[in-house]
Amino acid sequence: xxxxxxxxxxxxxxxxxxxxLGDGAAVTLEGPQANYxxxxxxxxxxxxxxxxxxxxxEWLAEIVExxxxxxxxxxxRHLREREPVPDLWLLFAxxxxxxxxxxxxxxxxxxxxxxxxxxxxxxxxxxxxHDRLFAHMVEAAEQCExxxxxxxxxxxxxxxxxxxxxxxxxLLFADENGGAPLLEAAALGPAAILIGxxxxxxxxxxxxxxxxxxxxxxxxxxxxxxxxxxxAAAVALWMATAGDWTKAPDR
Numbered sequence: 335x336x337x338x339x340x341x342x343x344x345x346x347x348x349x350x351x352x353x354x355l356g357d358g359a360a361v362t363l364e365g366p367q368a369n370y371x372x373x374x375x376x377x378x379x380x381x382x383x384x385x386x387x388x389x390x391x392e393w394l395a396e397i398v399e400x401x402x403x404x405x406x407x408x409x410x411r412h413l414r415e416r417e418p419v420p421d422l423w424l425l426f427a428x429x430x431x432x433x434x435x436x437x438x439x440x441x442x443x444x445x446x447x448x449x450x451x452x453x454x455x456x457x458x459x460x461x462x463x464h465d466r467l468f469a470h471m472v473e474a475a476e477q478c479e480x481x482x483x484x485x486x487x488x489x490x491x492x493x494x495x496x497x498x499x500x501x502x503x504x505l506l507f508a509d510e511n512g513g514a515p516l517l518e519a520a521a522l523g524p525a526a527i528l529i530g531x532x533x534x535x536x537x538x539x540x541x542x543x544x545x546x547x548x549x550x551x552x553x554x555x556x557x558x559x560x561x562x563x564x565x566a567a568a569v570a571l572w573m574a575t576a577g578d579w580t581k582a583p584d585r
Contacts, residue, residue: 342394342413347375348384348479350472355387361395361407368405371397383407386475388483391415417481420577421524423448423503426565427531428459428489433562438467440562442474442484444569445578450526451489456533462489492539496546500524505549506572508564510534513551516568520575527568532561 349367353359363371371377378400385407386392392414395407424446428434434451441449449471451462468486475483499505503524506516510530513519528543535543543549554567573579 342382342384344479346382346384346394347371347377348386348392348476350476350483351385351387353387355385355390355393355409357409357412359393359409360398361385361409363405363407364403368401368403371405372400372402377405382410384413385409386416386481388481389416391417392481414481418578419447419482419484420445420573422446422569422572422577423450423526424529424565424569425450425452425495425526426529427452427454427457427561428462429532429561430459431463433560434459434462435467435470437562437565438470438486439474440566441569442471442480443478444566444573445480446484446569448485448487450487450495452495452528453489453491454531454539455492455536456531458532460489464488493542496542499546499548501548503548505543505546506552506568507543507549508554508568509540509544509551510558511540511551513553516552516554516571517575519550519552520572522576525572525576527565527572529561529565529568 351361353361377397379397381397383395384392385395393409394411394413395409397405397407399406424441426437428451438449453460464486471483503526506519506525506527508529544551554564559567
């Protein structure tokens with residue numbers, strides 16, 4: 335006999351909503367989300383979608399009314415609890431638009447818990463568009479089936495960040511001058527990865543980071559990587575060693 339197909343199928347549209355979800359919750363979507371469901375996906379009343387709220391996990395919802403500008407849904411079943419998130423922060427110097435968007439997307443896909451833009455002496459871009467970065471994170475979470483969104487912090491100056499660094503969190507400092515291979519330096523427990531600007535850290539900054547007791551200089555191999563490549567590579571190595579890549583997915 336043919337196998338019974340899984341339900342709900344993974345192909346169902348999946349959206350993040352800010353409204354807290356629960357049994358029988360009514361949800362109203364407007365703007366781009368409503369347009370996506372009604373005009374792009376051409377869904378009508380009775381169609382089902384998946385929703386998540388970054389609080390209670392993932393829910394199956396049914397469209398009650400579909401209009402061009404507004405779509406009303408009601409949750410019908412709880413599908414998954416909110417996922418446990420590895421306690422990893424990614425600290426990165428802002429870079430030009432497009433590449434910083436890519437960092438926010440890939441960090442979300444890889445499972446980072448918190449993203450922190452860090453202003454250094456050689457940072458070329460000293461401002462970030464919080465709403466745009468958050469939108470990229472939401473889109474990435476919708477596509478990779480995350481039920482938890484990373485926290486997106488406001489930009490912080492490197493000096494202030496080091497001054498208030500939490501005692502219990504290891505700081506893995508991607509130092510162009512070298513350090514222990516990240517695969518060897520990564521360990522269980524709260525951690526953060528620090529990626530520098532396109533021009534690298536100054537000697538003054540490098541000395542200040544290395545003076546932090548929780549800092550561990552690490553190497554990402556023999557080649558100098560672009561900032562966005564270094565961020566993705568470092569997070570992937572940590573996830574494979576101390577994160578949740580060591581476990582079979584719970585599905």
